[in-house]
Amino acid sequence: YQEEFRALHKDGSYRWLLTRGAALWDKTGKPDRIAGSHTDISERKKAEEALKSQLTALEAATDGIALVNPAGEYFYLNQTHLELFGYTQPNELVGRQWHIIYPPEEIERIEKSVFPQLFKTGKWSGEATAVRKDGSTFAEEFSLTLLEDGGLIRVCRDITQRKQAEEQMQQNHQRLAMANAQLERATRLKDEFLASMSHELRTPLNAILGLSEALQEEVYGSITDRQRKSLSTIQGSGQHLLELINDLLDLAKIESGKMELHICAVSLQKLCNSSLMFVRNQAHHKNIKLTSQVTEKLWEIEVDERRIRQVLINLLSNAVKFTPTGGSVILKAEEDLLRNTICFSVMDTGIGIAKENMPKLFQSFVQIDSRLSRRYAGTGLGLALVQRTIEIHGGRVDVESEVGQGSCFRVTLPIKQSGEPNGEYQSDLGDLSQFTQSAISNPQVLIIEDSITAAEVISRYIREIGLQTLTYPEGEGALEQVIQVNPGVIILDLQLPKVSGWKVLAQLKAHPQTQHIPVMILSVVDERSQALEMGASEYLVKPVSRQLLRSTISKILGRLETPESVNHAETALVVMPQTAPESPLILIAEDNETNIKTIWDYLLSKGYRLILAKNGWEAISQAKEYHPQLIMMDIQMPDMDGIEAIKRIRDNQKTREIPIIAVTALAMPGDKEKCLGAGADEYISKPVSLKNLVSTIQQYVHVEVKDLQLVSN
Template sequence: MGDLMAGVAGEHTGELDFRVYDGAEVADSMQMYESYTGERHESGLSNLRTVKRLEINGHPWTLVIDPLPSFAERIGGGKPKVIGIAGIGLSLLLTLVTWLLATGRKRALALATEMNCELTERNQQLDFANRQLSRATRLRDEFLANMSHELRTPLNAILGMTEALQEEVIGPIDDHQRQALHTIEVSGTHLLELINDILDLAKIEAGEMVLDCVPVSMQQLCKSSLLFIKQQAQQKSICLEVSIQADLPYFLLDERRIRQVLINLLNNAVKFSPEGGDVTLVVGLDQATNNNGASLKRDVLLIDVIDRGIGIAPEDIGKLFQPFVQIDGALNRQYSGTGLGLAMVKQIVELHGGRVEVCSEVGKGSRFAVSLPCDKLAVSPPELAVKAQLDTLPKMDELPGKPHLLLLVEDNEANMYTFSSYLKAKGYRLLLARDGNEALKLAQANLPSLILMDIQLLGMDGLEATRRIRSDKKLANIPIVALSALAMPEDRERCLAAGADDYLSKPVKLSQLVGKIQKLLLR
């Protein structure tokens, strides 16, 4: 910069002090350049100071030219000299501004180019990461769907045949056989619950779970939840104590999910309690508090599960709600489990807008406290009326006329045998098809009363077969129940969108299937 100004001012650089200010004000904070770097002394020539204000491209600039002492000998009072100096100053200012603009433009262009390159690179990296994330999500969804199908398909035959044998539809059984079947049922149901927990946790973490909130009676919900752990408690001689506040209203909750919360908490309490211990369930209303413990002007539903078991060390409490984690390897060997239960509890409660808190002391027991925001209802839920109607459905032998003809479409031999054996024992006539094409031909030739349609079939799948049945005027009004080992929410929607009247995920509870069949046949 100094070399540039020296080239413009020439021989006068040692006699004149050039200062350039950015703006119309002469202030130290606005000074951009000064040619003289030595110690300043009063020259006595302040009357020769020149101040020039210019506007270039709409921006104000100020040039100040002060004579130095050495200038006195050269100027000799000559005005032309001052005019010449002013011209030099103006040239200096224009040169300076031009240089600044040119340099600034180059720097701005270089910076913009550099930033654009970085932005392009970042966008490419982000695009690659998004593609990888989409691929990972797709692979995860495919794995979960395939795992669900591959495990649910054999479970359908195991649990279905167990149910048929327990109901003696295939033949009479003795008490010893009944106990053996009960063991099979409990083990199969436990495996199914593990599959459901894994799928549910994956859906929650992916933000895909939608709560189905309905009016719920906490008395009934607690009663049904306790049935799930009653036998386990009896085996360890554990006393189950229940305290539910009287006259609780109905609450808007996802009944199935809150039942999961209760069962998981109660199951944990029983599991980690000693023989002859006790587990307490307390349910009631309380005033809400914030994180600092201050009361808020609204109620919360409180669910406490208290045990006097082994307790939890303070340093381990943070691990409790992590999926697939048990806090002690020795406990994992002594108390079987996947470590999913409490992770599910936390996720479900938070989906409801609530929270879970833990108080525990090693060797003395634990207290799990669930607080849920209250959406209270003072009226009985309409679902009770629907349930009453379902309870009055006639039994098969009460239906008029000859037995109904059902078309069962199923490509798994074990499931076909299970369904057909049970339904025949209940008095239905059956047609059997193993793929969509065969199902269409049998439906057109026999006009069945109802169709049970498996979805994953070789060749024409169940969805396409359902669409074709609905497009055939002769078959369009035949009720169709979709049966699928794919249990994600979107699977149900796809089946209903294709034209199915109802949907059941495998393994199917056979008594529930018969109830749906009867309901559809009575429409």
Template sequence: MTDSAPMLDHGQFSKLFPFHFIVDADMRVIDTGSVLARVCPKIVPGALINDHFLLFRLASEPIKAFNRDFIARQENTLFVFKSTSTDLMLRCQVLILRDPERYLFLGSPWVRNPTELKALHLVLQDFALHDSTVDLLQLVQATSTSLHDAKQLSEKLEQRVADRTAELSMANAELSRVMRSKDDFLSAMSHELRTPLNAILGLSESLAEGVYGDMNTKQVKSINTIAESGHHLLALINDLLDIAKIGAGKMELELTKANVEDLCQASLRFVMEQAQKQKINLKLVMDNQSVMLTADERRLKQILVNLLSNAVKFTPNGGSVTLETKCDLESESLMFSVRDTGIGIATEDLKRLFSPFTQLDSKLSRQYAGTGLGLTLVMKLVELHGGSVAVESEIGKGSCFTVRIPCKGLDTLNQHNPSGTISLTEITPAETLPSNTPLILVADDNEINLMTVTDYLRANKLRVIQARDGLEAVKMVREHIPSLVLMDIQMPLMDGLDAIAHLRADDKHTDMPIIALTSRAMVGDRERCIAVGANDYLSKPVNMKQLVKTIRAHLPNDETL
């Protein structure tokens, strides 16, 4: 100490260092701080400090008999003493005093949490204010409390996540249940709605054909309205079910290699009758006539027929509708464009064109019949193929709907193939199935029936050629020698009965299986058909599975697949 250092009395010194102690050269206690004296009452002047404290060094055994030499050597290190009678540990700094030789230990208890304070019977006031031990204890306590709170918060959040997850799982389960119920409902409704509708359509057809006797003009008009409404309803149900299936992710595409020209021809044929009625010029323009496309043929045809039907429907008499195909090598896709010279669509209406049940002008709803689902279905089917639909239109000039279907390897597949505009009269159906596949001639003057039966048979791995009247049927049998003939009875130019009779009159065709197909369900029909040479007889509306079963039953064994 210098002269300027403050001289403290014992009380002041003890207040500043309440845990200090002083020993002499023999390690006997000379003095202790007030709090140490209270906590360790046996450490009194004259007591040997070694009897009351063990000296700890880091990572070593406690030193029981420390002496002045040891302390002198360690003057600049930290001393940690452990009481032999209590849990008290003191961390101290030593100061060697001279004349007389004494050793002053200044320090405070080593405590790591407030609980240890309690065990040592210490309170915060026992510490000198300058001693940061209390601040550290308070900090430790605060940190510990914060950690506890954070843990609680984390648990609460985890619980909330768990609760929410459970709620979502329940909601998902409920949603799945509802979706299943919806699918079940749709499936049941499909059956329930179609069954009576088949009867309505079948009987309407029979009535219109005079099966149940002649009808007056009003009755004919009424029955035609019933039939038209029935077909409309059937189309609506089919479209709705398709959209529902796509929405539920249950529609799976049956991808096959399809001949694009065949596909276009078949689609155009579907609208040909209506186009002819309206004197609309139908054209097919292909930049490559031999292109093949991997797609679901039936669905692609559904897309094209929908667009073509719309085009014909909204094109005035004398206009034109063109189906155009174009290979886009850069994007490896095939473009189908349906262009018409119809009424056109206003720009502001284009946005809602693909929404369900949308006809842009309510007046059009009355003028042009439609389900209102056609374009929605087109869009969804195209998307299912990974493609897109674009539309360009101008009021009064016409519209052009372009469908893009991805087609990998287009460049290598379609080199050196000619392009051009094809007259529809030149169209002949081409088959993609092997030539040894049974060939079925379907003769029917009703385009819907023709298309339905053709699609179904092709889907069942049968090649199909078509005729639309009895004369054409006889001609095609002679040209193609089919494996079996499916003959409608009510047809123009030559009915089915006469056509069968003509064929049976030819020695070449006496063994050819012929199945008569008619909406006549009168007593004696079967016998009349069998009498002219039919091998079997089915009445409309025909069950498709039953039809295929019957066809297979009549095919020679080596021709069935």
């Protein structure tokens, strides 16, 4: 017999015993005695209990666990491992080789790559493609641990869902990157389109409005009342179209995040009065009483004066438009010291707004009632612009209205305590005293940029530190242009038409004549590492501040010095009327024939003497030769643009004091600042009112004019 049982030891503890015995028989065949032995198996019992606990834990594990003997055969697999590979009974895998669960290509990879590392370090983990009992495959993550006897512990799990999620995430990332690239390109194209549209629409409008104004003033002869009425209609329609263009451009700027606020100290009384003046005639025609109530406790506020004035004008214009004859419109400005805000209220006795139409008020291109839109013309953009402009100021717009009783629009802005004006348009050239006036070997900076606006901004920033600039609008032919010009520095935009900036950079760094020239990259996308690896000297992400651009140029060149004067244009068109020599002499720099005729005829009728230049070179030459009392400078001209011409006129000792009025169709953010920063005294955006133009001219033409020889073309 053989039995296992517990017995009580002398010391009071229990021990496990294995007893074996056999009966001994006498000669007669009867049992005589029993002989046997007792063995203490307590330690073995403990080991068995421990093993049992471990096996229970292995069976409960969520990962598949298997034990492989030194011969490479499975001798234990937990239930999770069996189910993972589609098996139900351990004997289906026990005694079989480890590689039964892998396809041939994975077996080869594991034997060649995995086992050498496993035998070297004792551990390995990674991924593989595994095969189930039914032949289907799945993504497996597994680890191997080498035992002392040469066997293996194998732990595995199914990661198919994780791999699918990672693949989906990668695809989403790629789609997002592609969408971002397309969005960046679309934004750039939209900005360029807006700049182009602004210029192309304003240029013909300037002629329409200017000529109709001149005709009404009988510059070309007397007109009948019927003709005057028709011209007034043309003038009004053109002005309405101009307002639509301005609204569209402003809305596009705000929605693209390109609206820049120019905060300065503004007289509250002056702001309100100038806004009321704009609608005075409109109110007078309808016999509407205009009144203002402006607090005297707050003298000045810090806002973008032009934007806030436009907000008030929009609200006042709407109030007058929708108020019947004989009504009243009130503009009130009062401060709330507890909330530290200023509140502008525009109240009217107009037709009012129904409650159901309130949600439509601030939607773009939406008029609340189609019947009203036929009676009251408008773009449907005014209130949308009001709300967005106030929001970027950190304020809000509220409205109360009752049908038949009138409306009250309230604009609330945070009060910023006013000090001195912030000098938004002041030049920051004071830090250039360190630079000498001698020539340097390569003074020119070549700007390869397809955006005219961007190129002009960059050019102005660079010219302010005494360097010459040239621009080239595309990647195609850029290498040849660089070889021809041999500039000291190249500024390269990456997003160019036809041939990308990347390809241009590669060409420049591969060609022996250009590879030494420093290249500064400008781009809306931060790809600095790649650009520097390809040989770029610097990489700046748009938008770039004036200070950063100039300091980077300084770092590249080591020092910046003023180049020598450039050659004048070979010929210049000079036309002067036979008027009295004591009348003011004005230089008109303009290349558009229609605009020339419009302004020329009107100014001649007012008694001014005129000379004409059709590009920047001619303007510089004419200014030096005739020293006019005033220069009217168009910005977008061939050969040399107006910005460059203004800069060079200001750099010349003989011409630097001549007043310059920039008259341009450019109306995008920063255009005014570019003109004033280059040295213009005034900025007028086309289309321009000829009366206002003359009024502006009269501010600068009080200097006595010398007798000049009259020249005709």
